[in-house]
Amino acid sequence: MTLQEYLLLAAALFSVGLYGALSQQSIVMIMMGLELMANAVIVGGAAFWYFASPARPDGQVVVLVAVTLMAVDMAIGFAVTTAIFRRRDIDVTDSAADLKG
Amino acid sequence: MWTQIVFGVCAAGSVATGVAVFRVDSMARATFALLASFLFAAGTILLLNLAYLGVLVVLMMIMEMVVMVVFMLMYMMNPAGLTPMTMVHNQKGSLAIAGGVFAALAACIFLVPWPTSGQPRPADPTRALGEALMGSKMLVMMVLGLCLFATMVATVVLATHRGRYDRYGDALRAKRPDDPVRGGLDR
């Protein structure tokens, strides 16, 4: 158990999540990718706390912030999805390209 | 030794189930694969002596994923994956970017001389966290609280399709709200 191993785990989770966020069409699936990336942050924060700076609570606070972020992210994401679906009957990001320049 | 094995299992399980999220056809399975990934990750956190945060992640992720699965089934055309279909775009590019990011991160991880701490670890990390949140990190706590409150309001506003004018009439004069489901505490 070393910091590198934890960080490697975090990097792997982050990359998998990034792949999902990039490749998926469905909003819900994209959010899964985002959640995975946030999960990587949790792992990384906890690892940094444990290995690098256990005397200060900052690492734990980062984990808490990340957990809250996940909850907020999901709530807002589903609310937006619901609003879009209600208005347009779509659930994939390819169809919601209003911001095209 | 045992912790090393447990960590290895948890880490491998976490990444494997994380990959599975985007490989399985059934949305329910994808969601619960994600949940499994979280739980494995929580296991690694528990190994770090962070009992509270680990259990908290377990608790929250279960609730989150259960809510998520509801929306998954609601918005996906093929929730059970009985007739497999692809819902991806730019797969190669995504793979390249994700792979590149992983490579870069891994390189950094092994190249950067990470600091190590000889400081003693607190006997009760949960207490340390609580005191930090109620003390020096009070601002974080307040911001989180505000964010959650704003999220609740925004979520309701975004998701609901019925406002008070629908319930109590244009002049808000109706005695009884016009709800699709009758009954309740005040009516």
Add this chain to the structure above:
Amino acid sequence: MTLWLLIALPLVGGTALLVAGRPADRVAPAVGVAAAVVTVVLAVVAAVSRPEVSAPLLSGLRIGLAVDGLSAVMVLTVAVVLVAVLVFAAGEFGADESRARFHGLMLVFAGAMLVTVTARDLVVLLMAWEVMGACSYALIGFWWREDHRVGSGTLAFLTTRTADLGLYLAAGAALAGGVAGLTLAGLPTAADGWRDVVAAGIVLAAAGKSAQLPFSFWLSRAMDGPSPVSALLHSATMVAAGAYLLLRLEPLLAATAWASTVVAWVGVLTALILGAVAVVQRDLKQVLAASTCSQIGFMVLAAGAGGPAAGAGQLVAHAATKSLLFLGAGAWLVGLGTKDLRRLEGAARRYPFLGVVFTIGALTLAGVPPLSIWVSKDAVLATALADSPALYVVGLAAALVSGAYAGRVLAIVWKPADTPGSPLSRLLLWPLPVLAAAAALLGIGGLPVLADRFARLVGGPEVPAPTWVELAASGLIAVIGVAAAAAWTRSRTPESRVLADWLHLERATRMAVAQPVVRLAAGLARFDDRVVDGGVRAAAATGAALGRLATLRVEVSIDGVVRGIAGGARALGRWAPRPQTGQLHHYYAQAAVALGVLAVLLMIL
């Protein structure tokens, strides 16, 4: 309260008439005469009760009005003459004249004079002084449709105005000299040096207002105004104001080493020379104007010689006499349509009553015993004798000249004539006997008892009373002068171009003062046009030229740069939306790549 009423009545009444304008023409004479009569009553009350008032003007500066002995005399004189003049004017002006304007101006004019004679400090004095000057301009140029009358008004105004600058100089010097409240009584206490400046300013202003040498010429032109204006202006106001000021400030003159002497000599020389001028005039009113300068000269002499009581007596006697003469001349002007002496031959025989009262006035003016000016002039001359025998001798010569011009006029108007003149308005004649009586009887004031009381009333240093010898000599000289002039006038007409033209004073002033000023102004205007304006224009032209140069040389390249930037921005603008596909995953990919690049940059740097 009385004093406020006294000065407010003519000022407010006159202003109201002026504002009302033509619609008030019908009632204007009545209003004017009524206001004047009430003013007389108020003046009597004020002369008896001697009120004193003050009001705040600026912080630390209170203005004051008061009636003392000298002021009482002046207030009464002004008020009475005003009534007489206004009654005469009511008869003279026809329905087509703008009577409201005339009576309004007259009232304001007299009101300003009342303020002048009651003022206790330089500030109020200056205000009234200026109002009086402005009114004199408006009154002299009353018939403004005739250019030369307006020109006369302007000339009078500008001349007195120029002299008035002395008053401002005096006020400034008094301020600098530390005179508290700028009071007239405090002026002699001004610091050394500053006191001389004050005195110089006062003398200058007084000489200008009183038409003393060398300012006398404006009085000649002032004859273009209506006769009542001349009567008022020459007797109790305006011209008298200068003499009054010098009499009032006699202590100031005495406090300086030189002012008394200068004033005395100016006065006596004016009396003599302007008397000579009067002798040769062909116009009755010009004779009277020159004689005014001459008589005022005696008052100035009195101020310079240290006898304000004598000067005040002369002022009162002269006021009555001169208003009488001017009104008489005005009546003839109305009746015969001329004031040319050659055409006035026998005028007294045509209008016997007018001739009699005019004769009384003329004899008084000549100083024939026992009429008033004989007494007052001798008081002045006695004062002068106490000061300097030279002054006395010149004064006697002036007295002889006075007799000469009076005698000449009398000789002309009493030449035989056959046809009686057309009847005159009663209003024109009413004031005359009153004034004649005053002119004749005021000589009683020369009795030693009354003279002492008058001297105490007016104040001033103790001066010797004229001896019987002096009185007799003066009277004899006057009679000789009258008789000789009368005899000589029958044989020939006196000729002197210099004297006839008032010593060429006007021309001299024009050449010595006006033309240089005009030339200087023209030069300055040219300087302004050529140098200042030219500089500005040159700067503008240079700027324009530089602008053209810049357009040719610089603008092109700058324009090119700007166009280039605009083109580049446009191209960038076309490129900028490219990454904005609206596709979320594209954004994510861009963000990932950008963050990677940033991380690499961060590591490299």
Add this chain to the structure above:
Amino acid sequence: MVDQLPWWGGLLLPVVLMALAGLTASWDAVLRDRASGGPVRLAVTLPLRQAGGLLVQQRRQTVAADVLLGRGGALALLVAAVLASLVTPLGRWAVADLSIGIVWFNAMEVVAWAAVWLVGWGANSAYGLVGGYRFIAQGLAYELPHMFALITAALGAGSLRVADVVAAQSSVWFVVWMPVAFVVYLLSVLAMSFWGPFDQPVGADAAGGAAAELSGVDRLVFTAARWLLLTSGAAFAVPLFLGGGSGPLLPAWLWSLVKTLAVLALLVWVKRRIPTLRMERYQEIAWVVLIPLTLVQALVVAVVVLAR
């Protein structure tokens, strides 16, 4: 005060829980049969006989069922019910005295959310899925007041460790000055094991709801898990509000058992007495009434703790 048992404690825990759950099921059957006039003697052994019957019953298979998720869900429910009691002390003994025991219990019972939905989903049956959704809705209703009730107890003790909570009740039981939290907690226990008034997720109106298609061992596991969940919840109420093993005369472990049985008896009685409450009604009650109540309760406790 609370000692951690050695490793065999983990083996003992399910046995004890099973026994308690069996007793409760028998008591329930007795009450039911007495109400319907049936033979009470048979009813005592009814749960055992039913379990035997389900063990030998052949499992039915639905079309395109997601067997992995369905069975995993039932199993997870069972395991979670047992694991929840890991921190519950029996008298002076506990299997694991975790520093965050209360959070652990909470996390384990939240597993029910996922488990019940998975069971309902696995059978590829509309009724089953309806039941699963119903439970999620019910969960949203009961979970927040439940959490506040738990936190109130932790607040009173100033610790998340169960042993500290028990120790904090040496003088006065928490139930005395946290009655609202106690009542809310009991309601939540009924709701999380969807018994009694909260049995909509397996309601007869949806043909059995989440359990509609269960048969054989699957049904046995599911049913046992429900009873175990109820038992676990009731048992945790003892150290949380009822002073744990404290009591006169009897040994501590016996007091714990007695109190647990009393709570179970009360819950079963309530289960039989109160009619079904639809989950959206309960949702409104929970969010409009119970959450403010529990918040006020927590405030009172916090003020008392600060003032003490």
